[in-house]
Amino acid sequence: MAVATLNPEADADEGPETAVHRLGQHVFDRVAEIGDVGLFSLKTLGWIFRRRPRWSVLVPIFYAIGVQSVSVVAITGTFIGMVLAVQAFHEFQMMGLATRLGSVINISLVKELGPVLAATMLAGRVGSSMAAELGTMRVTEQIDALSALGTDPIYYLAVPRFMACLLLIPLLTLMADFMGVIGGAAVCTQVMGVDSFAYWKHSRDYVEGLDILAGVLKSLFFGAAIALISCHRGFNSTAGAEGVGKAATEAFVFSFMAILFLDFVLGLAWNTTYRAIWPQASGLL
Amino acid sequence: MSDAAPTAIQADPPAAELIEFQDVSIQFRHQKVLRGLNLTLRRGETVCVIGESGCGKTVLLKLIIGLLHPTSGRILFDGQDVTRLAGRDLVKLRLRFGFLFQMAALFDSLSVYDNVAFGLREHHVCDEDRVAAIVAERLQDVGLPQGLEHKKPAELSGGQRKRVGLARALALDPEVMLYDEPTTGLDPIMTDVINELILQTQRGGDKTGVVVTHEMRTVTKVADRVVMFYPLARIGRGESQMIYDGPAEGLEDAADPRVRQFVRGEAGERLRELAAQNRAASP
Ligand SMILES: Nc1ncnc2c1ncn2[C@@H]1O[C@H](COP(=O)(O)OP(=O)(O)O)[C@@H](O)[C@H]1O
Ligand SMILES: [Mg+2]
Numbered sequence: 001m002a003v004a005t006l007n008p009e010a011d012a013d014e015g016p017e018t019a020v021h022r023l024g025q026h027v028f029d030r031v032a033e034i035g036d037v038g039l040f041s042l043k044t045l046g047w048i049f050r051r052r053p054r055w056s057v058l059v060p061i062f063y064a065i066g067v068q069s070v071s072v073v074a075i076t077g078t079f080i081g082m083v084l085a086v087q088a089f090h091e092f093q094m095m096g097l098a099t100r101l102g103s104v105i106n107i108s109l110v111k112e113l114g115p116v117l118a119a120t121m122l123a124g125r126v127g128s129s130m131a132a133e134l135g136t137m138r139v140t141e142q143i144d145a146l147s148a149l150g151t152d153p154i155y156y157l158a159v160p161r162f163m164a165c166l167l168l169i170p171l172l173t174l175m176a177d178f179m180g181v182i183g184g185a186a187v188c189t190q191v192m193g194v195d196s197f198a199y200w201k202h203s204r205d206y207v208e209g210l211d212i213l214a215g216v217l218k219s220l221f222f223g224a225a226i227a228l229i230s231c232h233r234g235f236n237s238t239a240g241a242e243g244v245g246k247a248a249t250e251a252f253v254f255s256f257m258a259i260l261f262l263d264f265v266l267g268l269a270w271n272t273t274y275r276a277i278w279p280q281a282s283g284l285l
Numbered sequence: 286m287s288d289a290a291p292t293a294i295q296a297d298p299p300a301a302e303l304i305e306f307q308d309v310s311i312q313f314r315h316q317k318v319l320r321g322l323n324l325t326l327r328r329g330e331t332v333c334v335i336g337e338s339g340c341g342k343t344v345l346l347k348l349i350i351g352l353l354h355p356t357s358g359r360i361l362f363d364g365q366d367v368t369r370l371a372g373r374d375l376v377k378l379r380l381r382f383g384f385l386f387q388m389a390a391l392f393d394s395l396s397v398y399d400n401v402a403f404g405l406r407e408h409h410v411c412d413e414d415r416v417a418a419i420v421a422e423r424l425q426d427v428g429l430p431q432g433l434e435h436k437k438p439a440e441l442s443g444g445q446r447k448r449v450g451l452a453r454a455l456a457l458d459p460e461v462m463l464y465d466e467p468t469t470g471l472d473p474i475m476t477d478v479i480n481e482l483i484l485q486t487q488r489g490g491d492k493t494g495v496v497v498t499h500e501m502r503t504v505t506k507v508a509d510r511v512v513m514f515y516p517l518a519r520i521g522r523g524e525s526q527m528i529y530d531g532p533a534e535g536l537e538d539a540a541d542p543r544v545r546q547f548v549r550g551e552a553g554e555r556l557r558e559l560a561a562q563n564r565a566a567s568p
Binding site: 136137140141142144145146147148150 | 377379384386391392393394403
């Protein structure tokens, strides 16, 4: 008996390919992709409020992400502080404002460079390695295997990574701030011969707790963006070593773009709010 | 198989049809993989799906448990439309299946033990003592030696990985087993070991099974029925993509020459086609 037949009507061939078709397709794909990242993010956030991943899943991921990122953030943080000091010293020296270096260096660090640097390092080290790991799981069908065993891969893979990035990035930011402050101070007071007491006094007078908070709050958005973008890239990796490599690279590039974009938008929002609350707040210096 | 029960009493037996593809098509971007497919799999039968690489066999398996969605058409499992399920219902459906993936798809970061225990733990089926007992039993069923439980998948041979994959798929005692190329890449002895395991699983539990394979020995050993697919790219518009549907014994003298060639492993027309493609490609 012929239980199996094929329906000859169900047929439609692809039309001709022109440059316009391809451009249209490209635009369409990009828009669809952004929508897809949004959906992925909603699903991830949805799980966080429903069910926390178990500790045996969370702890190794927190540990791996921490270990991967702490040393690079510490080293680059120190150097960025030192570089700022070297670059700014001569201008300030000429104007006779060398002791004010502390305020300039430290405010730049806590408001901008610390958070952005920590986020960039997190994207480079952790984001791309997460995308590569999840991409490998995609192409070796481990993600399908999770679904087949009745476990949502977003819940099992993306949620713990999201939580880890979100909770660790404030700490990384504070560490980048701290190391940068130390590096900048070391160069100014030990190498350039700026008076140490005045340097710290100006720093303390100018940098407020609120500035540090602004940087830390910003970093939460960076961490969330890095985790979501990187996991999404990994989940959608195409086959082969090439596909996984592409996922890892794109995870970094797209995360970095998101960091700069968010930095701009959040900076604008913060300043607007700040000036609305304290209209006579002083500018730089 | 108890094919006919002549003295069957007038009880209400469950419907014979378990999985039904109704006019199913699937397309990835520009590539059509399946087109207007109608296929019915009956409860308790073991169906081998054969066909060359890339003709959509894995896609067929993934459609059944909703890992892929058809572009059009419906897929029914036990009367439910798989394509409309989501959330808890989809999870419930998937737990009725065991899926042995082509490269086993063991979780790299987990030990053999944790891999096999995965489904049991995730769904809180039983306490940890019972989990240990089930894992040990399943590993023994697939003939893996003691002391392997704590190795990572990377430390296993291909045959061992396949068997751990089988143990994991069987952990929740599913009604339907889906095997994706269970013997591809294994040596002849291990191939036979896996064939025996499939036979044992299918006969012993009276499970429904779909076995995707290239291996004719697997087909002759385990199949109640064989279905052969042909890549959509190389058939005519109205032509059927399913070029064989029948018992394994009929393959050798099937009406379609492509079936006979595949079964005997002969290139046949393909050599001439490839040569023609090469000529067309080079000026
Ligand atoms: N997720 C996917 N995205 C895009 N193309 C896919 C996907 N899965 C399968 N394909 C394509 O569908 C075709 C059939 O694949 P598959 O079912 O894996 O073949 P096989 O019969 O060898 O198992 C292949 O050409 C493959 O490239
Ligand atoms: Mg396949």
